[in-house]
Amino acid sequence: MKWHAWVVMVSLATLACADDSGADDELGETGESGSGSGDGDGDGDTGDGDTGEAVGECSGWDLLSDFYPDVSFGDLSACSGEQAEAIEASLMNFDGLTITGDSVVGEDGSNTASPCVEVLCDEDYAYIASNALPHYDPQAAPIFDTTETPIVHRIPLVPVAVSSDVSADDWYDAPGCESALGMAVVNMTPTMPPSSHCWYETKDGTANTGEHYVTDGEEVVHKVMCYGQTASLITGIPAFAPCEEARPDPYGSPLFWAYDDPDELFVDYCGTHPAAITHNHWLNEVCLAQDADDKPANSYATGAASFVIEDLDAADCTVESDTLGWAYDGHPLEGGCVCMERDDDGTCTDLRRARSGYVYAGLARWANDASDDANIHTDAVVASHLGVELSSCTTRDDCCDGDTMNCRLYCHPLLVEDAGEVALEQRCVTPDYSWCGHEFVEHDDVLEDDGYVYLDRCNGVETADGYVYAGTPTFPYVNGCYKDDPSEMAIDDTYTRLDMDMGGMGGGPPP
Amino acid sequence: MTNPRLLLGAVLALVACDPELELEPEPPPDSLIAARIHYALASDWEEAELVDGARVFTTDLGYTVGLTSWWQSTTNLELVACPEDEEFRHAGHTHDVSQLVLQVIENLVDGQTTLVGEAEGGELPYCNLYQIMGTVPLDGVEITSRVAGWYRAPGAAEAVSFDAVNTVPVSVLPEFTIGAWDETLDVDEARVELVRYPARAFDGLMLETLSDLDLAFSASQALGWDAEVHWALAR
Numbered sequence: 001m002k003w004h005a006w007v008v009m010v011s012l013a014t015l016a017c018a019d020d021s022g023a024d025d026e027l028g029e030t031g032e033s034g035s036g037s038g039d040g041d042g043d044g045d046t047g048d049g050d051t052g053e054a055v056g057e058c059s060g061w062d063l064l065s066d067f068y069p070d071v072s073f074g075d076l077s078a079c080s081g082e083q084a085e086a087i088e089a090s091l092m093n094f095d096g097l098t099i100t101g102d103s104v105v106g107e108d109g110s111n112t113a114s115p116c117v118e119v120l121c122d123e124d125y126a127y128i129a130s131n132a133l134p135h136y137d138p139q140a141a142p143i144f145d146t147t148e149t150p151i152v153h154r155i156p157l158v159p160v161a162v163s164s165d166v167s168a169d170d171w172y173d174a175p176g177c178e179s180a181l182g183m184a185v186v187n188m189t190p191t192m193p194p195s196s197h198c199w200y201e202t203k204d205g206t207a208n209t210g211e212h213y214v215t216d217g218e219e220v221v222h223k224v225m226c227y228g229q230t231a232s233l234i235t236g237i238p239a240f241a242p243c244e245e246a247r248p249d250p251y252g253s254p255l256f257w258a259y260d261d262p263d264e265l266f267v268d269y270c271g272t273h274p275a276a277i278t279h280n281h282w283l284n285e286v287c288l289a290q291d292a293d294d295k296p297a298n299s300y301a302t303g304a305a306s307f308v309i310e311d312l313d314a315a316d317c318t319v320e321s322d323t324l325g326w327a328y329d330g331h332p333l334e335g336g337c338v339c340m341e342r343d344d345d346g347t348c349t350d351l352r353r354a355r356s357g358y359v360y361a362g363l364a365r366w367a368n369d370a371s372d373d374a375n376i377h378t379d380a381v382v383a384s385h386l387g388v389e390l391s392s393c394t395t396r397d398d399c400c401d402g403d404t405m406n407c408r409l410y411c412h413p414l415l416v417e418d419a420g421e422v423a424l425e426q427r428c429v430t431p432d433y434s435w436c437g438h439e440f441v442e443h444d445d446v447l448e449d450d451g452y453v454y455l456d457r458c459n460g461v462e463t464a465d466g467y468v469y470a471g472t473p474t475f476p477y478v479n480g481c482y483k484d485d486p487s488e489m490a491i492d493d494t495y496t497r498l499d500m501d502m503g504g505m506g507g508g509p510p511p
Numbered sequence: 512m513t514n515p516r517l518l519l520g521a522v523l524a525l526v527a528c529d530p531e532l533e534l535e536p537e538p539p540p541d542s543l544i545a546a547r548i549h550y551a552l553a554s555d556w557e558e559a560e561l562v563d564g565a566r567v568f569t570t571d572l573g574y575t576v577g578l579t580s581w582w583q584s585t586t587n588l589e590l591v592a593c594p595e596d597e598e599f600r601h602a603g604h605t606h607d608v609s610q611l612v613l614q615v616i617e618n619l620v621d622g623q624t625t626l627v628g629e630a631e632g633g634e635l636p637y638c639n640l641y642q643i644m645g646t647v648p649l650d651g652v653e654i655t656s657r658v659a660g661w662y663r664a665p666g667a668a669e670a671v672s673f674d675a676v677n678t679v680p681v682s683v684l685p686e687f688t689i690g691a692w693d694e695t696l697d698v699d700e701a702r703v704e705l706v707r708y709p710a711r712a713f714d715g716l717m718l719e720t721l722s723d724l725d726l727a728f729s730a731s732q733a734l735g736w737d738a739e740v741h742w743a744l745a746r
Contacts, residue, residue, distance in 0.1 A: 263645025
């Protein structure tokens with residue numbers, strides 16, 4: 001997908017150099033920037049002066065035909081039909097909203113910019129165009145630039161089941177996780193994800209993490225990328241898979257660092273940080289709440305103050321969560337309180353906290369004394385920082401023997417299984433290799449605990465309103481795979497490549 | 512024999528008359544490169560009045576504000592190297608050797624300048640100061656800022672008192688002003704002083720619409736955005 005990265009780079013350069021008045025002249029009426037919808041007439045009256053191609057007001061549309069060569073803007077129209085209208089209605093209204101801050105790089109070079117998100121549809125898909133800007137003044141460490149980045153998400157209007165004929169990897173990947181453990185013990189930076197739980201392919205296409213699909217022996221699902229978009233949020237910003245890149249925490253959870261070192265603001269408390277494209281690693285319902293006009297209902301500070309993992313795991317749901325995004329297989333991504341049953345009037349009669357089916361089981365569990373790699377023998381693992389992995393803790397000092405500057409462990413609240421019971425506890429954990437540190441626990445009945453419903457491997461569940469993914473405060477945070485077949489955005493690594501090409505935290509050893 | 516006084520007078524007259532011989536002021540240093548950095552935090556209340564211990568000022572929206580205390584944290588100070596070729600800055604940051612991790616909380620109303628510590632300097636020229644206002648304990652509570660006082664909205668007769676606490680970290684990246692030379696510094700040393708302008712931090716805020724959290728957060732953020740980094744090098 002190198003060409004995609006090139007196109008995005010050119011678009012970014014064009015946006016950065018654009019003259020305001022000229023840009024306005026070339027933009028038409030179709031995309032109602034900030035309103036969350038376009039007029040969708042698709043009549044070509046919104047032509048780009050240079051190419052004759054119709055464009056909307058949101059810069060994401062500039063890449064429509066680059067991402068989807070089979071689609072032109074004129075093919076799209078206003079969304080109609082239940083699913084299409086639900087997508088349109090869910091999007092946030094950015095009318096009149098501007099953001100500012102030290103890290104914001106606006107079109108005119110100033111420190112202000114305006115987020116946009118718009119949607120148009122054809123018969124099969126909704127296309128959500130965005131410039132991937134947050135709706136609040138960016139709060140992640142301002143040493144990272146926040147700049148307009150075009151993207152068009154393609155969301156199927158009717159989910160299509162995965163074929164039973166596809167080749168799929170096994171969920172249980174001992175060799176991959178043993179390799180991960182070996183690298184973690186000696187603090188080695190990997191050149192690519194070591195396990196097959198997620199999808200990754202090298203730039204030259206000579207190596208990858210296996211098949212696009214994965215199975216537990218009963219159900220076949222589609223992998224998410226190891227680092228990359230998994231859904232469009234209602235802001236148009238992409239949700240990203242539950243891992244970072246090879247650095248700083250190799251294919252690890254960005255939440256551990258951000259939560260346990262909140263002053264660092266590696267990721268802000270709405271779950272957002274910029275990279276090649278600004279993205280969300282987790283969802284914060286308060287940050288994404290909308291008022292009666294679909295505009296942001298709360299400030300960043302209000303959202304940030306609400307992000308307390310213990311509170312977000314509590315079985316005290318009183319209000320159904322809203323839709324917060326749309327995964328690339330067409331299923332909604334919702335907040336943490338889901339309705340499992342309704343009465344004839346449509347009133348929810350069984351509202352539950354959606355709890356991840358994954359527990360933290362430890363990277364050290366992959367120790368293997370029979371391995372040729374002495375680094376993963378039990379004595380080597382115990383002697384490493386992982387020797388105290390999963391110990392109870394109250395502060396990070398408990399995990400790091402007082403040396404938090406050079407410590408690879410965090411004291412983090414997450415789900416663990418103890419004597420068959422799942423509970424949220426503070427434990428010493430490594431952020432590295434999230435897929436291998438966590439283990440999916442089968443529940444005989446997903447409703448077995450009062451107030452909770454346990455989610456499947458993809459972090460989804462069949463609710464009273466159909467299948468939904470849920471945002472959770474523990475791994476995998478967003479959808480961890482696709483229950484149904486996703487659009488091509490699920491494996492499009494444009495932004496991953498762009499991040500690497502720009503010297504980001506991609507694979508390979510540190511420079 | 513020539514009279515020395517006459518000779519001196521003649522030389523002085525020549526110097527005074529020849530513009531090429533005038534002593535030009537030394538230009539300021541063009542970039543901050545130093546092996547040792549001394550950090551200081553300062554507040555400049557500008558035109559605000561000091562009334563019964565409170566800093567009183569009027570915002571751009573016409574609110575009269577009186578602040579009796581403004582406790583403000585600083586937990587990280589770190590110089591950021593100048594970008595090469597206007598490079599895009601993105602996730603992947605590793606801390607600079609100039610990082611100073613600290614747990615400072617100041618009452619800005621006092622208007623004091625505080626030396627807060629020192630750190631090594633790197634080899635590249637620096638252009639920004641990365642400040643994090645994280646949480647520190649104040650009276651047993653972890654906060655980033657606590658702002659107390661009163662405000663009177665435009666045209667309003669009554670003042671509204673507030674005691675607003677922010678617990679959410681704020682980070683900012685103020686830019687350098689023109690540097691200066693400082694005779695008191697040792698060779699290879701630099702002084703970096705973060706100057707905040709608290710009386711500007713309430714500009715643009717419609718105070719009656721804000722929760723206490725948003726008031727304190729917004730004020731801290733604006734304080735950081737409007738700050739200037741004054742710096743000096745040893746001659």
